[in-house]
Amino acid sequence: MKFQLYQPQAIHELGNRKNQEDSIYPVKGEATADDRLFLVCDGMGGHDKGEVASAAICKGMSEAMKEMMTDHSIIQDEQFESALTKAYDSLDAADEAHEGKMGSTMTFLCLHKGGCMVAHIGDSRIYHLRPQTNEVLYRSRDHSLVQQLYELGEISYNEMSTSPRKNIILKAMQPYQDERVKATIVHITDIREGDYFYLCSDGMLEEMEDDELMDIMKAGTTDEEKAQELIRRTVGNADNHSAYLIRIKAVEHEEGDENLVNDEEEERRKSKALNDQNKNEAWDMGNDSDHQSTRMVAASSSKKKGKTGLIILAALLLIGIAVAAVLLLGGKKDTTTPNEDEESNATENISDMLHMEKDADMEESEEDQIPSAKPYLEKKAEDKNSPVEPDMLPESKPIIIQEQGGNAEDGSAKKSVD
Numbered sequence: 533m534k535f536q537l538y539q540p541q542a543i544h545e546l547g548n549r550k551n552q553e554d555s556i557y558p559v560k561g562e563a564t565a566d567d568r569l570f571l572v573c574d575g576m577g578g579h580d581k582g583e584v585a586s587a588a589i590c591k592g593m594s595e596a597m598k599e600m601m602t603d604h605s606i607i608q609d610e611q612f613e614s615a616l617t618k619a620y621d622s623l624d625a626a627d628e629a630h631e632g633k634m635g636s637t638m639t640f641l642c643l644h645k646g647g648c649m650v651a652h653i654g655d656s657r658i659y660h661l662r663p664q665t666n667e668v669l670y671r672s673r674d675h676s677l678v679q680q681l682y683e684l685g686e687i688s689y690n691e692m693s694t695s696p697r698k699n700i701i702l703k704a705m706q707p708y709q710d711e712r713v714k715a716t717i718v719h720i721t722d723i724r725e726g727d728y729f730y731l732c733s734d735g736m737l738e739e740m741e742d743d744e745l746m747d748i749m750k751a752g753t754t755d756e757e758k759a760q761e762l763i764r765r766t767v768g769n770a771d772n773h774s775a776y777l778i779r780i781k782a783v784e785h786e787e788g789d790e791n792l793v794n795d796e797e798e799e800r801r802k803s804k805a806l807n808d809q810n811k812n813e814a815w816d817m818g819n820d821s822d823h824q825s826t827r828m829v830a831a832s833s834s835k836k837k838g839k840t841g842l843i844i845l846a847a848l849l850l851i852g853i854a855v856a857a858v859l860l861l862g863g864k865k866d867t868t869t870p871n872e873d874e875e876s877n878a879t880e881n882i883s884d885m886l887h888m889e890k891d892a893d894m895e896e897s898e899e900d901q902i903p904s905a906k907p908y909l910e911k912k913a914e915d916k917n918s919p920v921e922p923d924m925l926p927e928s929k930p931i932i933i934q935e936q937g938g939n940a941e942d943g944s945a946k947k948s949v950d
Contacts (some may be wrong), residue, residue: 553582592622735773
């Protein structure tokens with residue numbers, strides 16, 4: 533698979549901040565239509581911290597990837613992981629004081645012979661858009677607390693943007709970590725002429741919903757004008773806002789392309805945000821076929837409750853039958869053994885049903901489940917200033933990013949507002 537691109541459009545705005553903590557690759561003004569690697573990183577940790585972290589990651593990852601990429605190479609996950617390791621090494625080296633407090637999100641896009649590889653850590657986002665059919669084909673799922681609460685059905689889609697916890701992220705790249713956070717990787721091969729890829733920091737999303745983003749992409753304007761409109765929509769944001777807008781000019785398919793891995797359809801099916809029809813309400817599966825096919829924890833919990841009720845009812849009926857048999861045949865010595873057998877069979881049937889429920893629950897893959905935020909919320913209720921212990925969140929160490937306040941000694945990374 534070979535690609536031709538239009539001139540990529542870079543956005544790297546300061547916003548209402550005194551310093552720029554975002555970094556992008558290629559640096560603004562240096563991208564060309566020949567580039568195939570793009571990065572957007574949103575730094576955290578305040579002045580002389582966030583910008584150092586994001587720049588170190590962009591530098592380390594881009595240098596490592598350029599060594600691997602050729603016109604005829606297919607980038608494998610192992611190669612990406614190797615580049616990510618080198619980016620972490622660069623981040624460690626940049627933290628000369630060994631404080632481990634700064635950090636950054638990371639979004640990554642690489643167009644190569646095998647299609648497009650996208651990856652992310654944190655709440656900076658990646659989109660694959662097809663304006664000609666008005667489709668959001670892919671939208672990365674933020675590694676954030678509000679995203680987790682939304683997917684658990686505890687808040688609505690619209691409440692995510694107004695929640696006081698919207699700046700708390702559950703994954704980020706930080707130096708000197710005992711266990712380095714891994715990225716979510718997705719492979720995309722359904723790429724057509726006119727498609728857009730959009731990498732952006734969360735500052736670009738403060739005043740921008742998916743339908744508004746699509747309206748801009750569908751407008752009969754140049755890519756330069758689209759980028760300027762995106763900047764105009766976010767000009768009043770409190771945060772830095774950075775992005776890369778990449779439009780596909782042409783795709784040339786080659787022999788063997790039909791065997792390439794494509795994760796996008798499955799990711800779209802699992803994306804609650806792309807399937808939610810009632811964004812003012814907490815998740816409701818309803819009767820919609822797309823919702824029924826999406827395996828979310830909230831739906832799974834509801835189904836489990838239903839199964840448990842049916843099992844209890846069936847168990848009571850079986851016990852009732854066994855007791856009735858004992859009463860009807862009581863006093864007859866020759867029926868003692870059969871009655872005991874019936875009670876034993878009833879017990880075995882109940883046990884079997886309970887095992888069936890357990891087995892059915894275990895069929896859900898760990899990848900589709902979202903770890904519960906309850907332990908985190910309980911910890912915060914006990915001590916709002918305490919950092920969360922790593923083992924309280926199954927998938928990753930929490931990174932507490934708050935707009936204001938916070939104690940610099942609590943070990944958590946914070947987005948500062950100067």
